Amino acid sequence: MSRPPAPSGDDLLKVLTALGNPHRMRIVAALGGGRNYVSALAREIGIGRPLLHMHLQRLEAAGLVTGTLELAANGKAMKYFELTPFAYVLTPETVAGAALTLTTELTKEEKTTMKETTS
């Protein structure tokens, strides 16, 4: 009876767009072997460091990985990333449930209204 908590629509959307990319899937795979720092990861996967930086940001924003800036013994600052243990189930029901709480895709009128109201 213990069911995983139903994610909000926006959260699930962030997770799906985060994982829906070959590079980011490979990053998850690479981090499966253990934590690693950015430059080493870039070499391992074979992409540039600024590019990897952006992908890691996206994964972290979705809550799938965690970055920690640490000072190594030699004094160098290194940012280690590791996997967050996540578990999402994708079925018509879970997707439909999440879709109900989506706040995205507002019409242009709604957007301008929100800007006016917020400002």
Added chain:
Amino acid sequence: MSRPPAPSGDDLLKVLTALGNPHRMRIVAALGGGRNYVSALAREIGIGRPLLHMHLQRLEAAGLVTGTLELAANGKAMKYFELTPFAYVLTPETVAGAALTLTTELTKEEKTTMKETTS
């Protein structure tokens, strides 16, 4: 012990990019209430018919929905879409496993090589 079959990397990628879109999540939600035809769906969701057509194509290409062109009693041809019962589990392990079989993201050299070989 019965484990859902591990999807290939390309398949999972298609599913993730298909579901990682607010409109398509809402389409899945709408089809959860039962099958429907394109024009009615477009009105229900509130988007244009050509746009919905494209989104349905993407969902069908990912194997999440199925379309059937039927002749209604009045002789009109109507395309009904319905949900395919799918179930994907997203964990670091499943993603990592799928990433190993990714064929996308070839380097430019590989791409040109394939073109030459294929032609």
Added chain:
DNA sequence: TGAACCCGTCAAAAGGATCTGACACATGTC
């Protein structure tokens, strides 16, 4: 001081996804 590492950010180019407004075709009804 220069080299070799590490970190981050930025602007601009390139590519892909999304969206819209036409168009063409068919059918049944007023």
Added chain:
DNA sequence: GACATGTGTCAGATCCTTTTGACGGGTTCA
């Protein structure tokens, strides 16, 4: 025939994502 319904497709505009190269900063070690 005109109209409302359904189907599909297309070109072009637009927007978001991805990618690259060039910066800036920091630390150790020879």
